[in-house]
Amino acid sequence: MEGNMSLSLKVWRQSDKNTAGAFENYKLDGVSPDMSFLEMFDVLNEQLIEEGKVPIAFDHDCREGICGSCAMFINGRPHGPLKGVTTCQLHMRSFNDGDTIVVEPWRAKAFPVIKDLVVDRDAFDRIMSAGGFVSVNTGNAQDANSLPIPKEAADEAFSAAACIACGACVAACKNASAMLFVSAKVSQLALLPQGQAERNIRAEKMVAQMDSEGFGACTNTGACSAECPKEISMVNIARLNREYIGAKFSSTAV
Amino acid sequence: MSWFSQTLTSSIGKKLLMALTGLFLISFLVIHASINAMIFYNDGGETFTHWGHFMGTNPIVRTLEIGLIAGFLLHIADGLILWKNNTEARPVNYAVNNPSANSTWYSRSMGLLGTLLLIFLVIHTAHFWIPNRSNQFSTGEELNLYQMMLDIFQNPWVVLIYIAGCISLFWHLLHGFKSAFQTLGWNHVKYNGFINFIGTAFSIVVPLLFALMPISIYLGWVD
Ligand code: SF4
Numbered sequence: 432m433e434g435n436m437s438l439s440l441k442v443w444r445q446s447d448k449n450t451a452g453a454f455e456n457y458k459l460d461g462v463s464p465d466m467s468f469l470e471m472f473d474v475l476n477e478q479l480i481e482e483g484k485v486p487i488a489f490d491h492d493c494r495e496g497i498c499g500s501c502a503m504f505i506n507g508r509p510h511g512p513l514k515g516v517t518t519c520q521l522h523m524r525s526f527n528d529g530d531t532i533v534v535e536p537w538r539a540k541a542f543p544v545i546k547d548l549v550v551d552r553d554a555f556d557r558i559m560s561a562g563g564f565v566s567v568n569t570g571n572a573q574d575a576n577s578l579p580i581p582k583e584a585a586d587e588a589f590s591a592a593a594c595i596a597c598g599a600c601v602a603a604c605k606n607a608s609a610m611l612f613v614s615a616k617v618s619q620l621a622l623l624p625q626g627q628a629e630r631n632i633r634a635e636k637m638v639a640q641m642d643s644e645g646f647g648a649c650t651n652t653g654a655c656s657a658e659c660p661k662e663i664s665m666v667n668i669a670r671l672n673r674e675y676i677g678a679k680f681s682s683t684a685v
Numbered sequence: 686m687s688w689f690s691q692t693l694t695s696s697i698g699k700k701l702l703m704a705l706t707g708l709f710l711i712s713f714l715v716i717h718a719s720i721n722a723m724i725f726y727n728d729g730g731e732t733f734t735h736w737g738h739f740m741g742t743n744p745i746v747r748t749l750e751i752g753l754i755a756g757f758l759l760h761i762a763d764g765l766i767l768w769k770n771n772t773e774a775r776p777v778n779y780a781v782n783n784p785s786a787n788s789t790w791y792s793r794s795m796g797l798l799g800t801l802l803l804i805f806l807v808i809h810t811a812h813f814w815i816p817n818r819s820n821q822f823s824t825g826e827e828l829n830l831y832q833m834m835l836d837i838f839q840n841p842w843v844v845l846i847y848i849a850g851c852i853s854l855f856w857h858l859l860h861g862f863k864s865a866f867q868t869l870g871w872n873h874v875k876y877n878g879f880i881n882f883i884g885t886a887f888s889i890v891v892p893l894l895f896a897l898m899p900i901s902i903y904l905g906w907v908d
């Protein structure tokens with residue numbers, strides 16, 4: 432996939448958690464506008480390997496916008512300039528020949544840099560383990576029709592469940608708040624009958640875990656939702672507030 | 686920690702406190718603006734002084750005033766704590782950041798706007814409320830607030846500071862009003878349009894009304 436774009440890249444390099452990092456400048460020629468942003472990084476890394484340098488570490492897996500791993504803060508925005516896409520779905524045609532592109536890792540206390548652009552997002556997993564599940568006894572699945580679910584509730588739960596835990600909401604938020612992520616994970620279960628049994632305790636525990644991970648508090652700027660590749664709505668944050676406040680004032684867990 | 690203090694010190698709890706005290710202070714603004722707007726009767730301060738006297742001496746209002754002070758202190762202290770926590774949540778900043786692509790500058794500047802308002806509040810209470818209450822406390826007499834306004838607002842710098850205070854209030858309210866409802870979980874297709882409309886209208890009308898007071902006095906429209 433040879434192309435004719437020439438780019439200047441300014442990429443954050445950091446060898447590990449405890450070493451200070453810095454920006455490195457790279458020149459890359461022959462970039463095709465049809466390459467994805469990650470493919471452009473592959474080409475850059477090949478060039479670095481040929482030069483005998485250490486390639487840039489970055490997270491990626493599915494490369495089709497569903498795994499949420501391709502965290503890159505590109506020219507001041509998570510996942511770059513487009514709306515509703517991840518870095519792997521961003522193509523070089525969104526840039527111009529001769530552009531300088533600055534790439535940084537997510538910046539948040541709760542997401543420490545492991546290496547270069549790779550950050551540790553275990554905090555999200557710990558929030559999920561705190562309550563982002565339903566406990567179901569094993570056995571035969573019951574007949575789907577035995578649990579009537581209004582179409583609207585199913586649709587809303589489904590849009591919330593579209594969250595891929597990419598962390599762009601945290602990266603975009605001036606407070607590094609994880610509210611959009613947590614609200615999506617709480618909503619997808621709070622809206623469904625299967626989620627009712629643990630509804631209160633889920634909201635309480637997930638928010639407590641979120642706070643202890645060191646994420647900031649939500650100030651309703653809306654940056655998260657605007658940058659979310661799955662366009663998770665702020666309505667979910669309002670729901671999380673209701674779920675949490677309601678649970679705190681009504682549950683018997685003291 | 687009891688469940689109650691645990692709730693109020695959680696990130697959502699702190700926001701809840703911010704929203705509730707914020708809405709309470711908004712309700713205070715309604716009363717403050719209405720009573721002060723009595724100067725526009727331009728009757729030598731008669732109507733204004735009548736209501737000012739009621740607010741300054743009525744025992745129920747005076748008791749509520751304690752709640753108002755508490756509301757201010759909570760809103761300020763909680764705001765500062767949130768600002769500190771939120772800054773700490775991102776110890777390393779981005780080298781290149783383009784937040785205007787995803788949010789409004791004033792929604793991101795509530796701490797700054799709040800600080801400007803706090804400075805204004807100190808100046809403003811030093812002009813009127815503190816001298817008046819201290820005089821009431823020591824002599825039992827109220828000061829002539831109307832005459833004080835006429836005197837104080839002869840200074841163009843003071844007028845400019847008050848206008849700056851009103852502009853800060855406008856931006857602070859423009860985000861704060863709607864934000865409070867979102868924090869309370871009140872985000873609903875049936876009411877969002879209404880809340881947005883009232884929020885914007887309130888943010889314009891109240892600061893404008895306040896700003897007109899020093900301006901009118903300085904320009905001699907009210908005397
Ligand atoms: S809410 Fe959106 S931005 Fe946040 S983790 Fe989920 S998909 Fe990513």
Ligand code: FES
Pocket residue numbers: 490491492493494495496497498499500501517518519520
């Ligand atoms: S690599 Fe899976 S979402 Fe981008």
